[in-house]
Amino acid sequence: MTAKASYHFAGKTILITGGAGDIGRATAQRFAADGAGVILLDLNEAKMAEVTHELEVYKIPVLSFRCNVTASDEVAQTFSAAVEQFGRIDYIFNNAGYQGVFAKTDEYPEEDFQKVIDTNVVGVFHVLKAAAQHLRKSGGGAIVNMASYAGVVGPPNMIAYSASKFAVIGITQTAAKDLAPYHIRVNALSPAMIGPGMMWTRQTQLQAGVGSQYFDTDPKVVEQQMINSVPMRRLGSLEEVANSVAFLMSDEASYITGFNLELTGGQ
Ligand SMILES: NC(=O)c1ccc[n+]([C@@H]2O[C@H](COP(=O)([O-])OP(=O)(O)OC[C@H]3O[C@@H](n4cnc5c(N)ncnc54)[C@H](O)[C@@H]3O)[C@@H](O)[C@H]2O)c1
Structure with missing residues (x-):
């Protein structure tokens, strides 16, 4: 599948963390279709190679780097290497993330709480810096930090993820103020139910597995319960997320900073 062009990103470059994941991949396609060069960062080299191959059709420059966003030295070295090869980076999509396990608060494992915070908060900070x-x-230039609707309203059984995404929205508001004098816009994006994709399937299965009063124990029923909680009564697509990233990066959003764009939240 190829994306249709709609913004003017020719000659620009976007760096995407989590570039091998579902949303990173769709966003790489969206920007490539609009002429931007793409720099992918991820832990998953095999999937980055697949995305790189898919982007060949757009005839834009593409680079990929294995980079763990939780390691500040790796992030700094990767930025240096990317800038050396591309000259400059215009847009940064700070998107790598980990959903965590699903468990009630009193049973949530401490090591997983730490892993979620390390990836979604400390990692986001390293890339933002x-x-x-x-x-x-x-x-x-412009930066979009990936938050979530779980950073607007805390969902059950996701205490670490919710904490991390509330933090991303706070980070975005402060960074927007700090960086405005340097012509850097910083916004957040908070999708609710997005799919089909790995996170959607995983969350419906794991919410069903917890066995809480909020969701059924059958993942198919959970899917419907979740979809029925959002105003549009359907999943948002990966392309719709990518389109929102493109809007926030574009000149059409030139007066928008410190904003959290919610994609059809539930309650
Ligand atoms: N899919 C959804 O429904 C949804 C909804 C709201 C927010 N989000 C957020 O969107 C972002 C992307 O999600 P996705 O659906 O594409 O998930 P995904 O799991 O397909 O992609 C996430 C990517 O991040 C990479 N990653 C994880 N830890 C990393 C690390 N330490 N260093 C570098 N890369 C790392 C993974 O390898 C993976 O490729 C995440 O931040 C997620 O929390 C997703």
């Missing part, structure tokens, strides 16, 4: 340093030198 490296991005800000680069964009400040290069004269400006």
